Amino acid sequence: MSQTWWRGAAIYQVYLRSFADGNGDGIGDLAGLRSRLTYLKDLGVDAIWLNPWYPSPMADGGYDVADYRDIEPVFGTLEEAEAFIAEAHALDIKVIIDVVPNHSSTESAWFKEALADRRARDRFWFRDEPDNDWRSIFGGPAWTQVADGQWYLHLFAPEQPDFNWDNPEVHREFEDVLRFWFDRGVDGFRIDSAALLFKSADGYEDLDGVHDVYRRWREVADEYGGRVLIGEVWLPDQERFARYLRPDELHTAFNFDFLSCPWEPAALRRVIDLTLATHTPIGAPPTWVLSNHDVTRPVTRYGRADTAFEHGGRLHGTPSDLELGYRRARAAALLAMALPGSVYVYQGEELGLPEVEDLPDEVRQDPMYARSGGTNPGRDGCRVPLPWSGDGPPFGFGPGPVPGTGPGTGAEAGASPAAPWLPQPESWRKLTAEAQAGDLGSMLNLYRSGLALRRDLLGDGTLTWLPSAADVLAFTRDSGLACVANLGRTPVPLPPGQVVLSSGPLDEGELPPDTTAWVLPPGSGA
Incomplete structure (x- = not known):
């Protein structure tokens, strides 16, 4: 893969606690992730991004880091992390990890x-x-x-004291942390809360000093070659957002405008145009994100009357038509994959998992829930462990009976694995990876097909809008492939050519509502 592999990559986000449990203690870990690497290879991703895997008291899901140069024992060991990186590279999968520079842990x-x-x-x-x-x-x-x-x-929980970035020692520490992991083969960093590092009497967001930090980090990354820096930057001002992506700063940053956008054609067209207008002049590739570990899952979000996303749980528990949401989530997936730049897939998105909104209060662990006095349900509903196989919980999340395992595994000799750290709904039996693998019409196989075609025909490049009705998004890409998304209420005609993939069945050759199709022009040889 090239030195700029990340420009058009498909990147899969692993929330390690909830991906796969290798030792039966009910918590996902590196052993579980390593056992599922072939699944990710078959899915067709180019890179894996992991949320923090460092030693942590877990006051905020690992974003309260106690030691930036080691692995949380619940997840495994540093040696296992190095083995995982090597095994991922052997499958031609890059590895991106989180770095958390705004704050530490009170246990550091x-x-x-x-x-x-x-x-x-x-x-x-x-x-x-x-x-x-x-x-x-x-x-x-x-x-x-x-x-x-x-x-x-502490801008976040009391267990997360903010660093003072006016202190040069903090700068040196993080440059050393970058080198520590680059030396172990990590291909990039996702930078948590990237705009919050500096504080002044006027505030703490997007102060100018952050740019000197990222210019220095870019120098470090460039020393290693082919490494990427990705910013988590929530800013309403696109001009200021673009400053993080100047040629000597971060390579790319998350597109929260797209993630937050409602399922409305005019709004989506506006966000896509604004994103391209922001990125193209500075030569930075856009990113397209439908979900992550902090937001309501698309199947639930798109099934609501109000399809926008906002932090704070304003819409939590409001009615959602999951059948409609599922259809729209499929259409949104093909729309996002067809856009120029890199695309992110949050674990479980490829299975069409809905948000779990009825978690018992006593199992919720997100500090947002506790610190809001229960008025904000928090983010646990999108972090429920994945269903892999079987007809009931834990749906293959953990291993079978673990004979003769030692202390600290959470599974005594011959015992069944511990229950997952958050409970899974019984209704997920139809959504397991095993159940979907053999179903050509499943969400999993839509993602597999889409990512395979995307690798050959899409990714980095440019976009040209096609004439279309107001409630249709239609454009072509450099390969000639046309993407048509119908957000209206009646079927619409497709451009001439071969339909190579659609998010749902066509209606007598026309594209139904809440459906996206990819069309190659006549004579393309596909």
């Missing part, structure tokens, strides 16, 4: 040292009194008091 060595010695506190934001009345993004105050009376800043 640095923070413990800061509590013990005030002279070590300049790595964080300690004050005798809070400088402001900022609120945590997770709810509640953003300042917490320690035993000796000082206060520290």
